[in-house]
Amino acid sequence: MQEVISKTLEQIQPVSTDLLEKAQSHLDMLTKPQGSLGQLEELAKRYIAIRNGKTSKLEKISTVVFAADHGVTEEGVSAYPSEVTPQMVMNFISKGAAVNVLAKHANADVTIVDIGVNFDFQNHPDLLHKKINLGTKNFSKEPSMTRSQAELSITTGIEIANHSASQGVDILTTGEMGIGNTTSSSAIYSIVGKMTVEEVTGRGTGIDDLALDKKISTIEKGLELHQPDPEDPIDILTKVGGFEIGGITGLILGAAANKIPIVVDGFISGAGAILALKMNPSAGDYIFTSHRSTEKGHQVFFDMLGHPPLLDLNMRLGEGTGALLAVNLIESAVKIYNEMATFKSAGVSTKN
Amino acid sequence: MQEVISKTLEQIQPVSTDLLEKAQSHLDMLTKPQGSLGQLEELAKRYIAIRNGKTSKLEKISTVVFAADHGVTEEGVSAYPSEVTPQMVMNFISKGAAVNVLAKHANADVTIVDIGVNFDFQNHPDLLHKKINLGTKNFSKEPSMTRSQAELSITTGIEIANHSASQGVDILTTGEMGIGNTTSSSAIYSIVGKMTVEEVTGRGTGIDDLALDKKISTIEKGLELHQPDPEDPIDILTKVGGFEIGGITGLILGAAANKIPIVVDGFISGAGAILALKMNPSAGDYIFTSHRSTEKGHQVFFDMLGHPPLLDLNMRLGEGTGALLAVNLIESAVKIYNEMATFKSAGVSTKN
Numbered sequence: 005m006q007e008v009i010s011k012t013l014e015q016i017q018p019v020s021t022d023l024l025e026k027a028q029s030h031l032d033m034l035t036k037p038q039g040s041l042g043q044l045e046e047l048a049k050r051y052i053a054i055r056n057g058k059t060s061k062l063e064k065i066s067t068v069v070f071a072a073d074h075g076v077t078e079e080g081v082s083a084y085p086s087e088v089t090p091q092m093v094m095n096f097i098s099k100g101a102a103v104n105v106l107a108k109h110a111n112a113d114v115t116i117v118d119i120g121v122n123f124d125f126q127n128h129p130d131l132l133h134k135k136i137n138l139g140t141k142n143f144s145k146e147p148s149m150t151r152s153q154a155e156l157s158i159t160t161g162i163e164i165a166n167h168s169a170s171q172g173v174d175i176l177t178t179g180e181m182g183i184g185n186t187t188s189s190s191a192i193y194s195i196v197g198k199m200t201v202e203e204v205t206g207r208g209t210g211i212d213d214l215a216l217d218k219k220i221s222t223i224e225k226g227l228e229l230h231q232p233d234p235e236d237p238i239d240i241l242t243k244v245g246g247f248e249i250g251g252i253t254g255l256i257l258g259a260a261a262n263k264i265p266i267v268v269d270g271f272i273s274g275a276g277a278i279l280a281l282k283m284n285p286s287a288g289d290y291i292f293t294s295h296r297s298t299e300k301g302h303q304v305f306f307d308m309l310g311h312p313p314l315l316d317l318n319m320r321l322g323e324g325t326g327a328l329l330a331v332n333l334i335e336s337a338v339k340i341y342n343e344m345a346t347f348k349s350a351g352v353s354t355k356n
Numbered sequence: 357m358q359e360v361i362s363k364t365l366e367q368i369q370p371v372s373t374d375l376l377e378k379a380q381s382h383l384d385m386l387t388k389p390q391g392s393l394g395q396l397e398e399l400a401k402r403y404i405a406i407r408n409g410k411t412s413k414l415e416k417i418s419t420v421v422f423a424a425d426h427g428v429t430e431e432g433v434s435a436y437p438s439e440v441t442p443q444m445v446m447n448f449i450s451k452g453a454a455v456n457v458l459a460k461h462a463n464a465d466v467t468i469v470d471i472g473v474n475f476d477f478q479n480h481p482d483l484l485h486k487k488i489n490l491g492t493k494n495f496s497k498e499p500s501m502t503r504s505q506a507e508l509s510i511t512t513g514i515e516i517a518n519h520s521a522s523q524g525v526d527i528l529t530t531g532e533m534g535i536g537n538t539t540s541s542s543a544i545y546s547i548v549g550k551m552t553v554e555e556v557t558g559r560g561t562g563i564d565d566l567a568l569d570k571k572i573s574t575i576e577k578g579l580e581l582h583q584p585d586p587e588d589p590i591d592i593l594t595k596v597g598g599f600e601i602g603g604i605t606g607l608i609l610g611a612a613a614n615k616i617p618i619v620v621d622g623f624i625s626g627a628g629a630i631l632a633l634k635m636n637p638s639a640g641d642y643i644f645t646s647h648r649s650t651e652k653g654h655q656v657f658f659d660m661l662g663h664p665p666l667l668d669l670n671m672r673l674g675e676g677t678g679a680l681l682a683v684n685l686i687e688s689a690v691k692i693y694n695e696m697a698t699f700k701s702a703g704v705s706t707k708n
Contacts, residue, residue, distance in 0.1 A: 034454075035444070035447055035452060035453055035454075036453075036454055036673050037435065037436070037561040037562045037672070037673070038562070039562075040561065040562070040671065040672050040673040041454065041669075041671055041673055041677070042650070042669045042670030042671040042672070043669035043670055043671070044669060044671065083389065083707050084389070084705065084706075084707055085705055087705055088704060088705050091702070091703060091704040091705060092387070092704060094702070094703070095387055095697055095702040095704055098697065098702065100387060100696060100697025100701070100702045101387055101388075101696065101697065101702075102386075102387075102388055102393065102692055102696055104695075105688075105691050105692050105695045105696055106688055106691075106692070108691075108695075109687070109688055109691050209389040209392065209707075210389045210390070210391075210392070210707070298394070314667075314669065315666075315667070316668065317393075317394045317395035317396060317666065317685075318394030318395055319392065319393055319394040319395070319396065320389070320392050320394070321388050321389070321392040321393055325393070329684075329685065329688060332681075332684040332688075333669075333681065335461065336457075336458055336461055336681060336684075339457050339458075339460075339461050340454055340457050340458070343456075343457045343460075344452060344453065344454055344457055345447055345450065345452025345453065349452070350443070350446070350447040350450065350452045350453075351443060351446070352440060352443040352444060352447055353436065353437055353439055353440050353443060354436075355435050355436055355561075355562070
């Protein structure tokens with residue numbers, strides 16, 4: 005394994021239970037029945053404990069969108085043609101996509117990473133150029149990538165997280181673009197979650213019954229052919245993964261190592277997250293969930309993490325849209341923590 | 357019935373299906389798979405259709421918090437003493453409560469209405485003085501209020517909505533404060549939802565098993581004694597309601613009559629809403645849900661309205677906190693509608 009990955013895995017520490025308890029004690033003094041803000045209190049408590057000693061505000065919010073293509077699309081598993089990946093990257097650059105609108109609304113900056121799009125962007129100045137290859141291979145016939153490419157995708161994510169830390173980013177959010185990437189993600193969920201392919205495979209951007217059958221059989225073929233080792237996340241990524249998924253895995257590990265809270269978007273980001281959790285379960289202490297995707301395999305992620313989704317809005321767009329909506333809940337929770345009066349300061353009577 | 361109420365009920369019109377379809381057509385041209393933003397699309401569509409011709413932004417967001425006391429608290433149905441109602445009103449004025457923090461975060465102004473607190477605020481300049489009585493009567497022994505007081509509480513809400521319309525408010529959100537008001541609300545849910553008291557009664561601010569039994573038997577006693585007419589919302593409000601609940605009913609009716617979208621907070625606001633829906637079901641076209649309260653009777657509201665909650669965060673604080681969190685989702689949805697590129701403008705290929 006590349007040294008930067010093993011070093012990062014060693015750096016990740018569980019969030020201090022002392023700091024968590026201290027934060028809860030403060031929440032319990034505020035003018036509301038104890039626990040009455042439900043999940044908001046959990047968000048505030050964990051955010052404050054993670055950021056102890058650093059700023060407790062969400063001033064620098066940073067969204068990282070990894071884009072890559074997937075060779076498996078040649079099997080007819082997606083509703084949209086592969087050319088949509090670079091077209092959407094250009095749309096991100098022009099700020100016309102949903103992720104741009106929601107990032108602007110959340111006051112987040114957006115970094116678009118070409119980690120493996122099958123298109124030559126010719127050093128476009130508004131992209132981060134980290135292309136590993138012109139898309140993955142068709143994993144129903146050969147491994148998606150080499151093991152060193154898989155490690156490089158993770159390292160790329162880690163380095164972006166390290167850079168974010170050096171820039172004083174308060175919170176990271178994940179995002180992705182890649183036609184075909186629910187196919188790769190479902191393969192990962194199946195292996196990690198020990199579920200059948202059918203149990204974790206959905207309609208992605210909106211395929212019909214026939215294409216869904218094809219998608220399932222394509223994934224089954226790939227898993228049968230490569231037999232990824234369920235206990236080796238890098239092997240899984242190599243054989244059926246995607247470059248953007250590895251980037252997300254690395255971003256999460258790097259965020260956790262740098263004690264930066266990270267909000268994980270939907271189904272594809274969740275695939276990156278479950279690989280990260282396999283590599284170091286303590287990374288989960290730094291992960292904030294966002295929404296529950298309509299992709300049915302998503303529950304594997306919530307179960308592994310042990311936190312429920314914050315939103316359940318029948319969304320299935322990806323890009324980072326769900327994570328950006330969740331940021332507002334975390335920000336609201338942190339403001340509750342910082343700005344509410346206590347029973348004592350407000351002169352309000354406590355419980356009978 | 358007071359003339360202002362009957363006039364308001366006549367003014368309420370269903371939202372135009374033409375405008376809804378027009379809004380959906382626009383959403384379908386944006387650079388995302390059709391329907392992939394799930395509930396956000398429904399929010400955008402309805403908001404745009406409601407506000408046709410007026411501003412499509414959420415510039416003036418207005419939160420109305422109705423505060424009142426409940427005579428039924430003398431039965432020992434609440435975890436907090438009644439004195440907390442005026443204390444929390446003072447906390448609202450000092451901007452130390454959760455609703456203040458979330459309103460500031462949402463860029464909403466807050467109007468605190470004394471519609472029946474058992475305390476003399478002596479013309480405090482930061483309160484809207486609409487006191488109908490010093491709290492309701494103990495409804496386990498006598499009706500909460502007179503029928504004309506019930507009508508006055510509704511009229512008060514309508515007039516606040518009318519004033520909001522004259523001020524160009526883009527969206528209203530409901531809120532309340534009143535120790536004992538989950539007891540009154542559960543009584544209303546039971547009658548309107550045709551459910552047993554046990555099925556719709558929860559722990560409010562956090563009562564123990566013994567107090568919960570007392571709360572249930574107290575409500576049962578009141579309903580047995582007064583036999584409110586399930587088809588007469590004003591009769592229900594009169595016999596087991598609260599002034600703040602009537603205020604919320606009126607605010608919703610007034611919002612609908614003025615074509616102002618209104619976000620309904622949690623369990624108590626939902627009690628006001630189901631009375632409004634009984635008075636004119638078309639008011640529901642203007643209602644946006646917020647969160648699902650931990651109070652178990654709340655589902656009656658979602659079923660009557662036909663829209664699911666947007667958030668489910670185990671919250672049970674009230675005040676308007678859930679509605680203010682939901683505002684961000686509606687605002688995000690409206691920005692998606694207004695700011696995203698279309699497939700054509702961005703040069704993105706459509707579905708295979």
